[in-house]
Amino acid sequence: MEESVVYQEILREGLAKGKAEGLAKGKVEATNQIALNMLRSNMSPDLVAQLTGLTLKQIQKLQKISTKKPRTKKPQ
Template structure:
């Protein structure tokens, strides 16, 4: 079975997908870590809930946050900037 063309094709596609996902995570880590360091330097410790919310942002959202944080004067500006989590009723 491992020698079949179909098996090899599926395996190859899985490997490519895994590599692509790893590359995307790597691209996100650098700006994410930089933004978290900047926020910590500016406002002190960031609450874990806020940090987790920042970690869920896309690369484009992180880039926008990187620019916006230059205008923040308090951690409440950050909280107000971030998308509000959806509350379940």
């Protein structure tokens, strides 16, 4: 019986940790997408950094992405 209680507690902790990590990853991805959209709208990197809280180094990485052509889907 005690093993079941311990197992349930470990399971709850694992689920909570996974949820927190997922939310954090989602926030990072959303911020990067917003910054990428700003760069594609010709906003200056300094302004994008100021508004998003990203570093200029992070902005420079996103600029490299924004200059690449988007992939097109093959017709089905």
